[in-house]
Amino acid sequence: MDTQQQQSSIQGAKVLMVGAGGIGCELLKTLALSGFQDIHIIDMDTIEVSNLNRQFLFRRSHVGQSKAKVARDAVLRFRPHINIRSYHANVKNPEFDVDFFKQFDVVLNGLDNLDARRHVNRLCLAADVPLVESGTTGFLGQVTVHVKGKTECYECQTKPAPKTYPVCTITSTPTKFVHCIVWAKDLLFAKLFGDKNQDNDLNVRANNAASSSKETEDVFERAEDEDIDQYGRKIYDHVFGYNIEAALSNEETWKNRRRPRPIYSKEVLPECMSQQNGSTQNCSATDDDSTVSAMPLLGLKNPQELWGLTQNSLVFIEALKLFFAKRKKEIGHLTFDKDDQLAVEFVTAAANIRAESFGIPLHSLFEAKGIAGNIVHAVATTNAIVAGLIVIEAIKVLKKDADKYRMTYCLEHPSRKMLLMPVEPFEPNPACYVCSKTPLVLEINTRKSKLRDLVDKIVTAKLGMNLPLVMHGASLLYEVGDDLDAIMVANYNANLEKSLSELPSPVINGSILTVEDLQQELSCKINVKHREEFDEEKEPEGMVLSGWTQSPATNGESASTSNNENEKAVDVTESSSGPEMASKKRRLSETQPENDKKETENVESDDDELMEIENPVMVSKKKKRVE
Amino acid sequence: MKKNSLDKEVLLSRFSRLNLRMDGEELTEQETALYDRQIRVWGANAQRRLTKSHILVSGIKGTVAEFCKNIVLAGVGSVTLMDDSLVNEEALNANFLIPPDENAYRGKTVAEICCDSLKDFNPMVLVSVEKGDLSARSTEFFEKFDVVVIGYGSLATKKAVNEKCRKLSKRVAFYTVDCRDSCGEIFVDLQDYKYTKKKLEEKVECELNFPSFQEAVSVPWKPIPRRTAKLYFAMRVIEVFEENEGRKHGECSLLDLPTVLEIKKKLCEANTVSESHVPDSLLERLITGTIEFPPACAIVGGILAQEVIKAVSGKGEPLKNFFYYDAQDGKGVMENISNSFTS
Numbered sequence: 001m002d003t004q005q006q007q008s009s010i011q012g013a014k015v016l017m018v019g020a021g022g023i024g025c026e027l028l029k030t031l032a033l034s035g036f037q038d039i040h041i042i043d044m045d046t047i048e049v050s051n052l053n054r055q056f057l058f059r060r061s062h063v064g065q066s067k068a069k070v071a072r073d074a075v076l077r078f079r080p081h082i083n084i085r086s087y088h089a090n091v092k093n094p095e096f097d098v099d100f101f102k103q104f105d106v107v108l109n110g111l112d113n114l115d116a117r118r119h120v121n122r123l124c125l126a127a128d129v130p131l132v133e134s135g136t137t138g139f140l141g142q143v144t145v146h147v148k149g150k151t152e153c154y155e156c157q158t159k160p161a162p163k164t165y166p167v168c169t170i171t172s173t174p175t176k177f178v179h180c181i182v183w184a185k186d187l188l189f190a191k192l193f194g195d196k197n198q199d200n201d202l203n204v205r206a207n208n209a210a211s212s213s214k215e216t217e218d219v220f221e222r223a224e225d226e227d228i229d230q231y232g233r234k235i236y237d238h239v240f241g242y243n244i245e246a247a248l249s250n251e252e253t254w255k256n257r258r259r260p261r262p263i264y265s266k267e268v269l270p271e272c273m274s275q276q277n278g279s280t281q282n283c284s285a286t287d288d289d290s291t292v293s294a295m296p297l298l299g300l301k302n303p304q305e306l307w308g309l310t311q312n313s314l315v316f317i318e319a320l321k322l323f324f325a326k327r328k329k330e331i332g333h334l335t336f337d338k339d340d341q342l343a344v345e346f347v348t349a350a351a352n353i354r355a356e357s358f359g360i361p362l363h364s365l366f367e368a369k370g371i372a373g374n375i376v377h378a379v380a381t382t383n384a385i386v387a388g389l390i391v392i393e394a395i396k397v398l399k400k401d402a403d404k405y406r407m408t409y410c411l412e413h414p415s416r417k418m419l420l421m422p423v424e425p426f427e428p429n430p431a432c433y434v435c436s437k438t439p440l441v442l443e444i445n446t447r448k449s450k451l452r453d454l455v456d457k458i459v460t461a462k463l464g465m466n467l468p469l470v471m472h473g474a475s476l477l478y479e480v481g482d483d484l485d486a487i488m489v490a491n492y493n494a495n496l497e498k499s500l501s502e503l504p505s506p507v508i509n510g511s512i513l514t515v516e517d518l519q520q521e522l523s524c525k526i527n528v529k530h531r532e533e534f535d536e537e538k539e540p541e542g543m544v545l546s547g548w549t550q551s552p553a554t555n556g557e558s559a560s561t562s563n564n565e566n567e568k569a570v571d572v573t574e575s576s577s578g579p580e581m582a583s584k585k586r587r588l589s590e591t592q593p594e595n596d597k598k599e600t601e602n603v604e605s606d607d608d609e610l611m612e613i614e615n616p617v618m619v620s621k622k623k624k625r626v627e
Numbered sequence: 628m629k630k631n632s633l634d635k636e637v638l639l640s641r642f643s644r645l646n647l648r649m650d651g652e653e654l655t656e657q658e659t660a661l662y663d664r665q666i667r668v669w670g671a672n673a674q675r676r677l678t679k680s681h682i683l684v685s686g687i688k689g690t691v692a693e694f695c696k697n698i699v700l701a702g703v704g705s706v707t708l709m710d711d712s713l714v715n716e717e718a719l720n721a722n723f724l725i726p727p728d729e730n731a732y733r734g735k736t737v738a739e740i741c742c743d744s745l746k747d748f749n750p751m752v753l754v755s756v757e758k759g760d761l762s763a764r765s766t767e768f769f770e771k772f773d774v775v776v777i778g779y780g781s782l783a784t785k786k787a788v789n790e791k792c793r794k795l796s797k798r799v800a801f802y803t804v805d806c807r808d809s810c811g812e813i814f815v816d817l818q819d820y821k822y823t824k825k826k827l828e829e830k831v832e833c834e835l836n837f838p839s840f841q842e843a844v845s846v847p848w849k850p851i852p853r854r855t856a857k858l859y860f861a862m863r864v865i866e867v868f869e870e871n872e873g874r875k876h877g878e879c880s881l882l883d884l885p886t887v888l889e890i891k892k893k894l895c896e897a898n899t900v901s902e903s904h905v906p907d908s909l910l911e912r913l914i915t916g917t918i919e920f921p922p923a924c925a926i927v928g929g930i931l932a933q934e935v936i937k938a939v940s941g942k943g944e945p946l947k948n949f950f951y952y953d954a955q956d957g958k959g960v961m962e963n964i965s966n967s968f969t970s
Binding site: 026029030032033034049050052053054056059077078079080138139301302303304366370375376377378379380381382384385387388389391392406408410412413414417418419420421422 | 653659660661662663664665666667668669671689693696697700701702720721723725726727747748749920921922923924925926928929930932933936943944946950952954956957958959960961962
């Protein structure tokens with residue numbers, strides 16, 4: 001592999017790495033050892049303790065510092081004469097525009113979120129720079145190559161978006177533990193400790209008794225000198241007792257569902273117990289203490305231990321008390337942070353009590369934290385393997401060895417003897433709206449849905465645009481930018497609040513919208529179709545976007561919230577396709593007819609082809625793809 | 628100032644780990660925080676077993692450096708390094724554990740320098756150096772370890788050490804690893820091995836019987852299935868060549884090709900298989916590509932570490948019994964090679 005030509009293409013190459021975390025550390029090290037001499041690296045994060053089990057360029061003393069910078073310094077120590085430029089910044093920043101990307105021979109991603117991956121994909125397409133993508137979760141990993149015009153772009157196969165749940169499932173009819181977590185985190189925690197001005201669905205009830213809603217507001221407000229313990233019990237009783245009873249009163253809901261049981265504090269925690277744990281009450285000055293924790297006060301040491309209803313209830317009350325006693329200043333401004341121990345304790349306890357009520361299995365703090373914090377489980381070895389694979393593909397790209405480009409899957413268990421499975425990349429998807437400019441179709445209620453809904457749910461979320469622009473014909477309905485004057489901004493803000501059919505240039509059935517992101521150099525046409533009704537459960541967004549070839553859904557759960565619940569999901573990147581995603585696209589070596597078989601089956605025959613390269617039919621078909 | 632606090636931290640963590648040893652059970656708070664992400668992969672019990680394990684590693688070049696980094700990060704109990712070769716420029720290649728500062732490494736052995744770097748990755752792991760010749764060690768020496776890894780070893784050494792490991796009443800997991808050009812071979816011998824595997828929603832108890840190294844490399848070639856990785860055969864040829872000529876790993880060049888091809892011819896004849904069984908081009912690659920290819924080191928070192936972690940934790944199905952990687956076709960395959968073919 002060490003030919004002169006290879007070495008000189010490596011030595012002269014200018015490489016961009018996006019991400020200096022798990023994959024990034026391994027990748028930077030391997031690139032440096034392989035002879036690369038000009039490497040740029042972008043990462044917006046700082047180092048945390050939980051990184052140190054795999055991001056080996058970092059030490060405990062580096063916690064809090066920029067990952068990109070520390071990674072650079074560490075690698076220069078064993079390769080002092082190479083050029084590494086680090087950027088402690090978000091890759092979505094405007095400074096990383098198409099011209100920035102154009103200076104590189106190849107871009108290597110080591111990212112951990114779909115959003116950034118799509119953004120980089122578009123910039124690489126716009127700049128016509130090859131992209132090597134990658135991802136790991138636990139023992140699974142994959143590396144893919146994307147070259148404009150030759151292979152699929154990263155978005156040719158749709159990646160499932162992070163899972164969202166219908167509001168009613170969260171507020172009224174949870175069936176899984178993750179529903180309880182979302183309730184505890186985004187509703188209860190937010191209501192008690194977060195921004196009071198935010199809308200909150202916590203008290204949505206079937207029978208909307210106007211008189212009792214005033215009562216509810218009083219329940220969550222704590223009077224100045226109200227006893228913390230009493231307050232805690234009041235909240236407990238309200239959300240786990242009263243709210244459940246109110247929900248039960250609606251017979252329809254429970255016709256085919258298991259009825260939840262109301263739980264009251266006095267049945268679980270007799271009065272005397274809380275007196276004994278009044279240690280928080282005895283504390284004097286209440287300084288802000290962000291390391292305070294309920295578990296040690298209750299004699300609970302092991303985060304992997306499963307707590308019963310009583311223990312969860314104790315934690316609930318104790319954690320709530322500690323927030324008010326020790327972190328009063330933060331109340332009203334808090335958002336859930338997985339590294340906030342007290343918040344994790346509170347959310348775990350609340351979710352467990354709710355789960356108990358609904359007959360859902362309880363979980364340990366360790367498990368709950370993983371779900372609530374969307375923690376991706378990770379080890380060093382998979383990252384190291386994937387980094388090696390990335391460098392191998394990068395070298396092929398630099399040598400323009402198109403025939404040899406491979407997507408490589410790193411499996412936990414051998415499939416037909418293979419732990420590392422190379423597969424030929426696919427041709428670009430002719431119906432991809434990103435690289436092939438296919439128009440899209442949006443079904444939406446043009447009278448009820450506002451422009452804001454369309455911008456948030458479609459343009460930003462589904463289409464992944466960062467600085468979008470929405471036009472209807474010649475009329476500019478909305479845009480984002482630094483250079484807008486106040487009048488324009490006011491105009492756009494007004495438009496956001498209007499329903500589509502009421503816009504200055506009315507958007508109705510048959511209208512065609514153009515949405516663009518100038519930074520990503522992406523432009524999409526959307527054909528609007530008016531539809532009156534949407535199924536609340538199946539189409540919770542109230543609108544449906546279609547038009548490009550969909551990959552069939554995986555088991556319905558995506559990586560973001562269900563890593564711990566759904567270990568079978570082959571979600572190698574944060575919700576990306578893996579070997580189990582069925583493929584309808586044409587393979588480059590076109591001997592397999594288009595079908596719905598699982599990709600692993602396609603790989604089977606393809607693999608045989610790869611081995612028997614003497615087959616002339618194969619060779620000519622390959623040539624067809626490359627030219 | 629910073630260095631002092633780090634020393635104190637190192638002492639404290641070692642002390643608390645020693646305490647842990649005596650208690651036996653729970654992971655410390657520090658360990659739980661540090662290993663959080665990997666505990667989510669293999670569980671707390673597996674992590675506990677890792678922290679009690681002792682690994683012996685002999686022969687350190689790029690791939691083994693990667694392996695050591697991985698197991699130190701994983702939090703094994705101890706790593707004992709054996710490699711008395713002196714640091715020279717070639718050693719610097721593909722081994723990121725050796726800082727390219729001649730003043731720092733002059734006169735030191737590879738094991739000594741790597742030891743210092745590895746300690747840095749995880750102060751909770753005891754990393755030490757053992758001097759001397761591995762093959763001269765007694766059987767009792769190996770009893771201290773749970774895992775023995777021989778990197779780039781000679782045929783004689785691999786056989787001898789494997790035999791000693793198998794003699795012990797304690798089961799010592801045995802691995803060899805060898806990387807040349809952009810290829811790699813891993814061999815695994817776990818003797819009689821019981822482990823748990825997840826089948827659907829349940830945990831199933833399984834057992835595997837591994838052949839010894841001697842048996843695995845002496846299997847007659849004819850009954851071995853056609854599609855078996857060619858690297859298996861090529862590596863056996865190389866093993867014989869190095870033994871006959873008294874060469875160490877990497878001490879060869881294109882000039883040796885005729886000798887190597889002659890050995891291949893003899894082996895094929897003895898095994899009554901055609902010479903096409905072992906491609907000449909592959910042999911040529913292996914003897915000319917004396918420097919390891921860093922991406923292959925990362926891949927093979929990663930796979931090896933995963934296997935050791937599995938064996939120590941008793942969780943997950945281990946590789947049985949060879950693994951081959953070749954960057955040219957990009958495949959990483961497991962091959963099960965034993966005398967069962969002949970029966």
